[in-house]
Amino acid sequence: MTLSSSLLLIGLLIAASAFFSMAEIALAAARRLRLRQLADEGDARAERVLRVQDQPGDYFTVVQIGQNAVAILGGVVGEGALSPHFSALLAWWLPTSTAQTLGFLASFTVITSLFILFSDLFPKRLGMARPEELAMRLSGPMAWCMVLLRPVAWLYSRCADALFRLFGLSSLRDERVTSEDILAMMEAGARAGVLDVDEQQVITNVFELDTRTVSSAMSPRERIAYFVRDESDAVIRLRIAAEPFSTYPVCEGDLDHVVGYVDAKDLFQRVLNNQPISLKDDSLVRKVLIVPDRLTLSEVLAQFRQAHEDFAVIVNEYSLVVGVVTLNDVMSTVMGGLVSPFDEEQIVQRDQDSWLIDGITAIDDVQRALGLDELPHPGEYETLAGFLMVMLRRVPKRTDAVAWGGYKFEVIDVDSYRIDQVMVTRIPEGTPAASTPTA
Template identity: 30%
Template sequence: MNSVAANSAIVLLFILIGGFFAAAEMALVSLRESQIRKLEQRGRRGARVAKLAQDPNRFLSAVQIGVTVATMLSAAFGADRLAGELEPTLVSWGLPRGLAQPVALVLVTLAISYLSLVLGELAPKRLARQRAEGLSLVVAPFLDRLASLSRPVIWALSKSTDGVVKLLGGNPHADREEMTTEELRDMVVGHTDLTADERHLIAEVFSAGKRQLREVMLPRTEVEFMEADTPLAEAAVLAATLPHSRFPVYRGSYDEIAGFVHVRDLLDPVLTGQIEPISRLVPIRPVKFVPASKRLLTTLSEMRDEGHHLAIVVDEYGGTAGIVTLEDLVEELIGDIRDEYDIEEPPVPLPAGEVELDGLTNLNDFAAQTGINLPNGPYETLGGFVLAGLGHLAAVGEKVEIPGFDLTVTELDGRRISRVRVKRRTLIESPPEPDS
């Protein structure tokens, strides 16, 4: 009985050694970049952890050697010693001697496998993930020395592995595929520790990363420009009637933007009633120019860092396509920001199944409000889609049919489609009433 207990203790020791290596591996590979940087500043031991974590190939091979050797020793020693101890017991229970030996070997192997999974893999790894930083500080010195001592063995294993990979047609130097943007977004947005608002904001950031300025800009037909020769008194009256703080200034045409003027300069009491051109009386401030193909988030970062609140969007021909403001770009991430100067149109009562939208609604906002995804094409707005579908300049009352819905032009602003009514199409017409 004493020999059984001693042999069992030795097997258990091998299993626990394997569990130590498994826990060490999990602790180091679970460290995030922020944790590694923090540990690197915690003295020599923390620096050693950072060194190991930043070079995983160095310690993973050593850890794998330790896990494999410990597992093989526990299985081999247990099968050799404990199976022999169990065999007489099985014979005493009436099992034939010729069958008792293989049955004892199978039972001992199953028992060792169970303990190896629980004590040598699952439990150590789960605990290591919960205490990654603390455990990493404990195991790092040992693993660092083990990796140095095992370097010849690791080199031999690496070369052997490379040869097998080449033999099977693989590339031994290729790494795993990098995580795609979609996978990263799904992982972050699905994180249970984030609130619904935080997940929504992160999803909007990922979505905005693909959007270009042409999709979110205010087109030039909707921009309030001021000519450089406009009398100050006239410009002040215009500025006082509009809810804008900055106005692009042009010379000759909208494609020749000289800069912008601020409303506080136009309404300066000292200059009240002056009829000289604004270019002589108030500062024309420099304005940022950006291509229509520029990404939204890149532009937002640049405007924030450079202190710009207004940017002129330039098309591929060098002409003015529209403008974007810092507020517009932020709203693409967090939604509309309304203040006391924003004019909110009262909702128009419509029959059930109908909605009326601005023709300048971009396709992403249209999909969010209606659940209808319009096909991509040479347009960025709802009005542009309807115009492309018609194939000619629109007239009030004309409509474009899409699966399940009619898009009807209800209002024009010059030649631009300014309002579109979306109506669900009745799929089954009511049968005519029979004649009496």
């Protein structure tokens, strides 16, 4: 065989090896969501790739047969084609035996380098860069290869299946998409500039609906504006003017005996029509939805949908009212600053190293704002105020502070045992670490 024909054969073998390498990596890297979208648009090739991904055993068997056969042939052809020429060239300066040895090594190095570069590295990088397109383009030729090599592929596939069963392993690909997968994709999209940071946060908040309890979004007990059922018309009108809300619980005697709620629209309509307001009128007071304080926000949304309500009173295990929540509260938790830019923020960054945070701020939001992966005693509290109570083991008072994770949490304002404001400051590097409370 002449040198030119040998080089042509080596080139064909490299091309064949590159074909199998590209087919292998493209199928493995092709995204099922993208393929499903293309298949739904009528692309038969995408549907064929999806079927192969469901049962990839024969496909990869054919790929390995082709790659190994081509590699062996490439070694045989390359050694016979190039070694004599390298040996003859080196024989001008070296003894014959040494020239033959070095000629073989030179031929081996050249052939191996060509295969590594053109049949492995380049096609696999190309397959990773454009996996869906290449997987669809190569699915047709690979289907023909699978037909031609079916008997051999069947034999090796059955042997591989036996090994999987022997070791108790599953050969099926897990295609489940978890919330962590989606959040990782959203984070990558935000870094690439495809998603806005606020949009990424909205998606993160949606997934947190199943873990955040209703108390993280409720209006706490001390902030509830309510009516006692036997209050006079004048008192009700003064309360509406002083504390304008969309909904007011109606109670018998005190807040822990809620009998219903009244919508502000109904009250305003009576005011505008100069009609007297009496909460003893059953047509004015609506049935209220009562939910326990351990429900998640996702469960509260389900309760709203089932009851066709957008307002609920939250009670604890002792049937005491701890807060109220509206559909808008839950949606504000999801949408964040996108829907409430004019509301007072619970977390205000004063400068690069200090934050002013409301005591009722959900601890997940605090961790996110400060970049803390974890806090001590997880699960024992849901708000920043709860964190300070757990760390101090008592009701905090002004100037109480806790140091943790490189931050100092100092109580700034307390109102009737309620922590209103907390100053969080970053502890300078080099300061001795501390996690104990200080007073």
